[in-house]
Amino acid sequence: xxxxxxxNPTQILFGKGQISNLxxxxxxxxxxxxxxxGGSIKTNGVYxxxxxxxxxxxxxxxxxxxxxxxxxxLMEAVAVVKAKNIDFLLAVGGGSVVDGTKLIAAxxxxxxxxWDILAKNATFTSALPLxxxxxxxxxxxxxxxxxxxxxxxxxxxxxxxxxxxxPQFAVLDPETTYSLPPRQIGNGVVDAFVHIIExxxxxxxxxxxxxxxxxxxxxxxxxxxPKALTEPKxxxxxxxxxxxxxxALNGLIGVGVPQDWATHMIGHEITxxxxxxxxxxxxxxxxxxxxxxxxxxxxxxxxxxxxxWGLESDNAEVLIDQTIAATRDFFERMxxxxxxxxxxxxxxxxxxxxxxxxxHNYVKLGEHGDITPEVSRAILLAAW
Amino acid sequence: xxxxxxxNPTQILFGKGQISNLxxxxxxxxxxxxxxxGGSIKTNGVYxxxxxxxxxxxxxxxxxxxxxxxxxxLMEAVAVVKAKNIDFLLAVGGGSVVDGTKLIAAxxxxxxxxWDILAKNATFTSALPLxxxxxxxxxxxxxxxxxxxxxxxxxxxxxxxxxxxxPQFAVLDPETTYSLPPRQIGNGVVDAFVHIIExxxxxxxxxxxxxxxxxxxxxxxxxxxPKALTEPKxxxxxxxxxxxxxxALNGLIGVGVPQDWATHMIGHEITxxxxxxxxxxxxxxxxxxxxxxxxxxxxxxxxxxxxxWGLESDNAEVLIDQTIAATRDFFERMxxxxxxxxxxxxxxxxxxxxxxxxxHNYVKLGEHGDITPEVSRAILLAAW
Numbered sequence: 001x002x003x004x005x006x007x008n009p010t011q012i013l014f015g016k017g018q019i020s021n022l023x024x025x026x027x028x029x030x031x032x033x034x035x036x037x038g039g040s041i042k043t044n045g046v047y048x049x050x051x052x053x054x055x056x057x058x059x060x061x062x063x064x065x066x067x068x069x070x071x072x073x074l075m076e077a078v079a080v081v082k083a084k085n086i087d088f089l090l091a092v093g094g095g096s097v098v099d100g101t102k103l104i105a106a107x108x109x110x111x112x113x114x115w116d117i118l119a120k121n122a123t124f125t126s127a128l129p130l131x132x133x134x135x136x137x138x139x140x141x142x143x144x145x146x147x148x149x150x151x152x153x154x155x156x157x158x159x160x161x162x163x164x165x166x167p168q169f170a171v172l173d174p175e176t177t178y179s180l181p182p183r184q185i186g187n188g189v190v191d192a193f194v195h196i197i198e199x200x201x202x203x204x205x206x207x208x209x210x211x212x213x214x215x216x217x218x219x220x221x222x223x224x225x226p227k228a229l230t231e232p233k234x235x236x237x238x239x240x241x242x243x244x245x246x247x248a249l250n251g252l253i254g255v256g257v258p259q260d261w262a263t264h265m266i267g268h269e270i271t272x273x274x275x276x277x278x279x280x281x282x283x284x285x286x287x288x289x290x291x292x293x294x295x296x297x298x299x300x301x302x303x304x305x306x307x308x309w310g311l312e313s314d315n316a317e318v319l320i321d322q323t324i325a326a327t328r329d330f331f332e333r334m335x336x337x338x339x340x341x342x343x344x345x346x347x348x349x350x351x352x353x354x355x356x357x358x359x360h361n362y363v364k365l366g367e368h369g370d371i372t373p374e375v376s377r378a379i380l381l382a383a384w
Numbered sequence: 385x386x387x388x389x390x391x392n393p394t395q396i397l398f399g400k401g402q403i404s405n406l407x408x409x410x411x412x413x414x415x416x417x418x419x420x421x422g423g424s425i426k427t428n429g430v431y432x433x434x435x436x437x438x439x440x441x442x443x444x445x446x447x448x449x450x451x452x453x454x455x456x457x458l459m460e461a462v463a464v465v466k467a468k469n470i471d472f473l474l475a476v477g478g479g480s481v482v483d484g485t486k487l488i489a490a491x492x493x494x495x496x497x498x499w500d501i502l503a504k505n506a507t508f509t510s511a512l513p514l515x516x517x518x519x520x521x522x523x524x525x526x527x528x529x530x531x532x533x534x535x536x537x538x539x540x541x542x543x544x545x546x547x548x549x550x551p552q553f554a555v556l557d558p559e560t561t562y563s564l565p566p567r568q569i570g571n572g573v574v575d576a577f578v579h580i581i582e583x584x585x586x587x588x589x590x591x592x593x594x595x596x597x598x599x600x601x602x603x604x605x606x607x608x609x610p611k612a613l614t615e616p617k618x619x620x621x622x623x624x625x626x627x628x629x630x631x632a633l634n635g636l637i638g639v640g641v642p643q644d645w646a647t648h649m650i651g652h653e654i655t656x657x658x659x660x661x662x663x664x665x666x667x668x669x670x671x672x673x674x675x676x677x678x679x680x681x682x683x684x685x686x687x688x689x690x691x692x693w694g695l696e697s698d699n700a701e702v703l704i705d706q707t708i709a710a711t712r713d714f715f716e717r718m719x720x721x722x723x724x725x726x727x728x729x730x731x732x733x734x735x736x737x738x739x740x741x742x743x744h745n746y747v748k749l750g751e752h753g754d755i756t757p758e759v760s761r762a763i764l765l766a767a768w
Contacts, residue, residue, distance in 0.1 A: 001398075001399070001620055001623040001624065001627070002399070003398060003399025003400065003401070003402065004396070004398050004399060005395060005396060005397050005398070006395070006396040006398070007393070007394070007395035007396065008392065009391070009393050010391070011389060011390070011391035012388070012389060012390040012391065012639075013389050014385075014387060014388050014389070014390070014639070014640065015385070015386070015387025015388060015640070016387065017387070018387065206620040206623075206624070207623075207624070208603075208604045208607065208608065208624045208628075209600065209601065209604050209624060209627045209628050209631055211600075212597075212599075212600025212601070212603055212604055213596075213597050213600050213631075215596075215600065216593065216595075216596025216597050216599065216600050217593065217596070219592075219596055220592040220593050220596055223592065224592065236385055236590040239385040239590075239591075239640075240385065240590070240591070240592045240593060243385070243593045243640075244592075244593050247593060247597075247636075252631075252636075255396075255398070256398065256399075256623075256627075
């Protein structure tokens with residue numbers, strides 16, 4: 001096991017009815033800005049629940065944070081924060097709303113162009129406190145310090161992270177997910193699944209606790225994911241998916257082990273250029289990346305196949321092929337196609353995607369830094 | 385899954401050499417009291433490492449916190465804290481030192497008799513900040529708000545808990561455990577194992593993430609525990625045991641599920657009256673309790689047997705018997721006998737132990753509150 005430090009300060013408020021308890025966790029006297037997206041929270045009752053919970057608190061709202069939140073939109077929110085003297089942010093929605101709100105929090109006191117936080121890894125020394133009411137289990141952003149933001153004008157999708165933007169608390173009520181369309185459930189399960197894989201499927205360092213937890217989360221998503229599609233109002237199913245997605249990226253399974261975020265990095269370029277949903281890009285890239293990196297990931301691929309998929313072949317190469325096929329099949333069963341051509345992306349786009357990876361300096365991806373642009377090209381071609 | 389709130393603010397500093405980094409996590413200008421036990425840290429080098437790390441910091445020391453820390457000793461430490469104007473406590477040792485230091489932290493500003501914190505559940509509104517360097521993986525106290533203290537004069541062993549006494553940080557260096565005698569390794573593994581069981585082995589509430597994590601921790605202890613005895617300087621083995629013991633009781637597997645701490649409660653009385661090591665009492669009580677409560681715990685006993693012990697009998701009663709036998713055998717293989725008579729406790733003590741449970745009002749133990757004094761008597765008689 002590698003050395004590590006770990007701390008996760010986010011308070012989780014989990015379960016039905018927890019929205020009604022959120023006010024007690026907001027500092028007294030705070031001026032709150034509720035941020036949200038396209039308005040689905042107004043049709044599914046979540047907006048009304050939050051408004052009721054905020055009774056007695058001075059609050060404002062900022063709507064319109066889009067999927068793959070746009071930097072341009074978030075800068076409008078920063079102007080509102082300054083104009084209204086906001087001192088607490090409450091994100092209500094899915095991962096994009098929470099991610100976007102993290103950038104708002106970081107940008108408010110930032111001197112200069114806040115895009116530098118993403119593009120130049122510029123440091124910031126303070127951020128507005130924020131919290132969230134999560135309505136879409138997927139990204140894990142509700143209890144970590146990470147965020148991904150897209151600049152619409154340049155089609156760039158970049159990430160930043162800081163301990164300063166951990167949500168102070170996160171309300172996770174599985175009932176808020178009942179009204180999600182199947183596409184978002186499928187996407188969420190795939191996203192969480194791939195987060196786990198990216199912290200698990202590298203090379204063994206004898207970190208048994210992390211491995212076992214990762215495998216337990218994968219098994220949970222495999223058991224509950226399809227049921228989340230067929231039984232949309234099964235509370236326990238939604239609860240298990242929601243909690244699995246949070247633990248998948250709250251830091252716990254990533255401590256003390258190598259990680260490989262190449263699937264996300266390559267996927268971000270596909271979303272930026274072709275507008276695929278984030279999880280769709282992951283479902284496309286991961287099976288192909290597993291195949292391409294099968295030698296480097298050999299031992300963990302075998303462990304994954306045996307412990308998670310219950311495969312038993314004596315032939316290691318066959319077992320690895322079956323493992324990749326089972327993973328691909330799971331994504332397809334979740335309603336997320338796994339080929340670039342399924343989304344109408346032309347094969348000729350591969351060169352453009354590789355050029356974008358080079359431009360963003362993603363030229364040594366993977367746990368060994370050996371996913372060069374040429375390897376990314378092979379992954380994308382095989383994913384077509 | 386039941387509703388829950390979860391927050392764990394302790395920062396973990398895990399791995400070899402981490403003691404040298406502890407000073408940067410102590411508030412600037414703090415006057416530190418290092419607390420420790422019988423002095424093993426002076427022979428295994430940990431004391432010297434901590435002293436070196438504290439260079440430049442004003443610090444004092446308080447030695448002599450015994451196993452099952454005595455209230456009387458801890459009150460002496462409180463006097464030192466007041467005399468030296470201490471404002472930060474650094475516990476260096478095993479669970480007893482950390483538990484004892486938590487009571488010191490809580491007692492310093494407490495008006496009245498601090499024993500009331502344990503005996504009368506008296507509330508306290510502030511505590512000195514504390515941190516720890518853990519040298520014995522077992523209790524999980526390094527990242528939770530719980531403490532157990534014994535009053536020597538009355539042979540009472542009682543618990544308290546508060547968010548105010550979470551360690552601010554915990555240094556976990558597996559190398560500090562190399563010099564532990566086998567008895568303490570065996571005890572530590574059994575203690576952690578039973579902590580997991582007490583949050584897992586109740587009745588199903590369809591909390592799949594918690595179940596899978598608990599099972600993963602149990603599998604880790606089963607795989608690594610015996611190796612910790614035979615390969616005392618195997619770093620990864622010690623690291624896996626240490627991290628498993630921490631996650632076992634950092635709150636994660638206990639959220640949203642019923643719990644049954646009857647084994648601990650009954651065990652505490654045995655330690656108070658007969659001086660058995662804490663883990664010895666757990667190894668005695670748990671198999672007997674599993675047998676006695678086999679109907680109430682039926683479904684989880686079967687799940688435990690199948691998923692953790694890999695048992696496959698078609699006959700449920702046989703499978704449960706095998707599960708209990710496998711658990712008892714594991715404790716014995718860890719060098720911890722599982723019968724009261726193995727420790728020279730006379731059968732006639734059972735009545736005294738039951739009387740003590742009644743005196744402490746532990747008369748409705750277990751996840752259903754159905755472990756009455758009569759049931760405790762049956763458990764203890766079967767454990768003799």
